[in-house]
Amino acid sequence: MQDDDFSMSNQSLTKEAKKKIAEELIKSTERYHKMMKILESDAPIEVLCLDKKTEDLLRMHEIFRVYDVLELDLAKVEFLDARSIGQVSSRLNEFVSMF
Numbered sequence: 001m002q003d004d005d006f007s008m009s010n011q012s013l014t015k016e017a018k019k020k021i022a023e024e025l026i027k028s029t030e031r032y033h034k035m036m037k038i039l040e041s042d043a044p045i046e047v048l049c050l051d052k053k054t055e056d057l058l059r060m061h062e063i064f065r066v067y068d069v070l071e072l073d074l075a076k077v078e079f080l081d082a083r084s085i086g087q088v089s090s091r092l093n094e095f096v097s098m099f
Helices: 002-040 052-060 066-070 082-097
Strands: none
Touching: 052 082, 066 082
């Protein structure tokens, strides 16, 4: 009977080990996706294909990378009008949806 107890605990340990491995794999995959999003946002603002005026205004405010734009309150950017804000928002949405 002790052999059966050992066999059952060994099987449950195996199930627990498999579950732990699966959880670690999920966590690792989530970290990978998060890192890829961070890396993709390190792209220069030129990838957004903004018009020259809007791009120049962003540069004037030292916004050079997509992640800078993501953390920016566009309404506070001096001289950026509603049309430009709409363009930046729409291009950011397109950019993010690619990944």
